[in-house]
Amino acid sequence: MRNFPKIKQVRASVIKGGEGGGGADYHDQGEGHWIDNHIATSMGRYPEYRQSRKSFGINVLGTLVVEIEADDGTVGFAVTTGGEPAAYMVEKHFARFLEGRSPFDYETIWDQMYFASQYYGRKGLVVNAISGVDLALWDLMGRLRGEPVYHMLGGAVRNELQFYATGARPDLAKQMGFIGGKMPLLHGPIEGDEGLKKNVEMLADMRSKCGDDFWLMWDCWMALDVNYATRLAHACAPHGLKWIEEAISPDDYWGYQQLKKNVPAGMLVTTGEHEATRWGFRMLMEMECCDLIQPDVGWCGGVTELLKISAMADSRGIMVVPHGSSVYSYHFVITRHNSPFAEFLMMAPKADHVAPMFHPQLLGEPVPENGRLNVNKLDKPGFGVELNPEVKLHRPYTH
Ligand SMILES: C[C@H](O)[C@H](O)[C@@H](O)[C@@H](O)C(=O)O
């Protein structure tokens, strides 16, 4: 039996992005980027916070980089959203559960990180940090075995990934070969019926540009209430809205349950990118909140937890289409029948060309070509990417 090395050291760093740092904290973009241009949020009720999500701190955390070094010198790493507070948790709390252990003890390591932080974690930033550690473990395991993560998850069930694009220009996304376009909703309840009318006009315009068959979706980023979301769904049905995403607060399971009853027959209610762990997604599924769940593998608990979430969903006939998280979701989606397509977040400021999602942090980050990615693009050990040495790491804490 092969004797794999043990974990020697865990290191948590941040990347000083500053204005337009991008990377895993992909909302941290420069001025004029579509992803920060008057997108509806619950903070929109405050006029000073309506134009820009950066104004209320959507990019306040920054990127967390977790590196796990084995005692033979092999290093696995991953990036996610979390910055210095997440780095603190990794160094001061979670590292003790890894160092000296085999990286293949990922179930025990996950269990100890989660239950040791249960008194202050369970969702949000703490589970982002746990996810970052878990993703770095899977990267290290792949490097030690010399195989891509998707091989360790059961292998590919199809030869390629197909993607829908998230961004301001579904019309351009169609020309680039994507199977659909998800737009950010720009006007929330605070802008009244006038705003709702503008939303519908925007969808109608995109439908006229994209033709009848191209998928069009709204991403509502937790901005609405059940009544507004219901009215929006019915007003958009004539323009073929395929799904209404994350319309209300992730905590309002009862509201989602009602919205799913309210929307027109055939329209999908989707959510989950700000949900975490098997318990959170069990609540969404057992309360029949949505038709499709969208966990972010860098925020929901990592691959180890996404495996559990996906199996629960599969038993209920629910699709799992992870929130855009680059290679970390691609290696998962290609191995699951109930994950028939993936999300690609258009990080080009005008959403007019394909750019690597976590640019500039990862070398070798694959991107869709003609809206697709062949499985052979994933055929490198681990997640198949390297940290860009041009991007300086800063390790704020040690242990
Ligand atoms: C486009 C949305 O407002 C978010 O910025 C996006 O990150 C997320 O909701 C998504 O589903 O991609």
Ligand SMILES: [Mg+2]
């Ligand atoms: Mg979303």
